[in-house]
Amino acid sequence: MTLVATTAARARSLAAIALLEATLPINLALVGAAVLRRGSRPAVPGGERRTVLVSGGKMTKALVLARLFHAAGHRVVLVETARYRLTGHRFSNAVDAFHVVPDLTSPDYADALLRIVKEEGVDVWVPVSSPASSLPEAQAAELLDGHCEVVHLDTDALRRVDDKHAFAEMAAAVGLPVPATHRITDPRQVLDFDFAAHPGPWVLKSIPYDPVRRLDLTPLPRPTPAETAAFVRDLPISPEQPWILQELLAGTEWCTHGTARDGRLLVWACCRSSAWQLTYEQVEHPVIRDWVERFVAAYGLTGQVSFDFMEASDGTVRAIECNPRTHSAITLLAGRPEVAAAYLDDDADPVEPPLGGRPTYWLHHELWQALRHPSTAPGRLRTIARGTEAVLDGHDPLPFLALHHLHLPSLLLANLRAGRPWLKVDVNIGKLVEPAGD
Numbered sequence: 001m002t003l004v005a006t007t008a009a010r011a012r013s014l015a016a017i018a019l020l021e022a023t024l025p026i027n028l029a030l031v032g033a034a035v036l037r038r039g040s041r042p043a044v045p046g047g048e049r050r051t052v053l054v055s056g057g058k059m060t061k062a063l064v065l066a067r068l069f070h071a072a073g074h075r076v077v078l079v080e081t082a083r084y085r086l087t088g089h090r091f092s093n094a095v096d097a098f099h100v101v102p103d104l105t106s107p108d109y110a111d112a113l114l115r116i117v118k119e120e121g122v123d124v125w126v127p128v129s130s131p132a133s134s135l136p137e138a139q140a141a142e143l144l145d146g147h148c149e150v151v152h153l154d155t156d157a158l159r160r161v162d163d164k165h166a167f168a169e170m171a172a173a174v175g176l177p178v179p180a181t182h183r184i185t186d187p188r189q190v191l192d193f194d195f196a197a198h199p200g201p202w203v204l205k206s207i208p209y210d211p212v213r214r215l216d217l218t219p220l221p222r223p224t225p226a227e228t229a230a231f232v233r234d235l236p237i238s239p240e241q242p243w244i245l246q247e248l249l250a251g252t253e254w255c256t257h258g259t260a261r262d263g264r265l266l267v268w269a270c271c272r273s274s275a276w277q278l279t280y281e282q283v284e285h286p287v288i289r290d291w292v293e294r295f296v297a298a299y300g301l302t303g304q305v306s307f308d309f310m311e312a313s314d315g316t317v318r319a320i321e322c323n324p325r326t327h328s329a330i331t332l333l334a335g336r337p338e339v340a341a342a343y344l345d346d347d348a349d350p351v352e353p354p355l356g357g358r359p360t361y362w363l364h365h366e367l368w369q370a371l372r373h374p375s376t377a378p379g380r381l382r383t384i385a386r387g388t389e390a391v392l393d394g395h396d397p398l399p400f401l402a403l404h405h406l407h408l409p410s411l412l413l414a415n416l417r418a419g420r421p422w423l424k425v426d427v428n429i430g431k432l433v434e435p436a437g438d
Helices: 003-022 024-037 060-071 109-120 134-144 155-162 164-173 187-191 225-233 286-298 328-333 338-344 363-372 374-386 398-418
Strands: 051-054 075-081 097-101 124-126 181-184 202-206 243-247 252-261 264-272 303-311 317-323 424-426 431-433
Touching (some): 003 398, 024 398, 060 328, 181 187, 264 286, 264 338
Parallel strands (some): 051 124, 075 097
Antiparallel strands (some): 252 303
């Protein structure tokens, strides 16, 4: 980076820290109001108390699950890597123990988890995975076999569903509709593709997770062959980093969360979707639910699976991809301790958010977007008025304060010191979205 670029990156980080800290009086007032109006917690039926390990501690969905397990009477152990050791969630009163573990790329990661499982007497591990961690966690689960149960897809199943091309083949094999999808390992395959016979439009997507390019839905072919060639040759396509050329569908996009045990869907959420979405509201969509139930049953899955769908104007629904991890739509189930049983017990009743329930949102994301895009402000304010803040809880106020005044500032401070640029502060995932980031 040039000196100018480094200076600009540092100035941006400093401005973001100042803006976050300037909200402290507002956040203190919000927390105080939430504490004053909190009601009593519903009584939870007694049962076997288990120790549940939750990884991915920086993410809101990990906090929500920790609170749900705690509310159901279980003991919760939260873990996160050193970079995110100041996550505000470690201060939650739902967390009984917090541990820092090596980075997911470290050969010591699985051994560290095993040590924690033994020290804490863990009965069940529920990974709350990032795109980069879902495979290492599946591999670590193999070491933990016999020491605790793991609610996560096994390594083979995870590799297959996380590969966008293999997933499309799996769905088609059991008669479930997906868009036309081709595996691409060389830019020449795109340039040689017969767009005249198959006009599409088409889109290129990286099979390995790319936090920046994942939102690039540039339709192909471009207006001229030269423009198509220029676009494709700028992409890091190789046998080691394969992509897919997929039919670009138009219509309404939907996202889902599912938790399955032995092929039975026990936790379910379905919402409208959009890029950088940070608002979730439950909808009823029987066709999508049937698709997911059939897929989960066909492959006997145990773990957390989140699917993205596109619905055409004629009502045709096709699955775009599967993300084998917890979806942030799980926030819609906050305050429903029966979710714990659906994660832990084979004979539990299925759980889903109520239709017409309050949507979830992240307050400072909504306010910031309203300032950046004033035309969206009325809708965002309506969401705030009728919805529920995903982190703020009058029974558990510290995570909300620590997120905005310790966790996120600590990440920005590290980038400021290094002069490292970032694209977005993600209050939901609890990280900075960066080029080549995690």
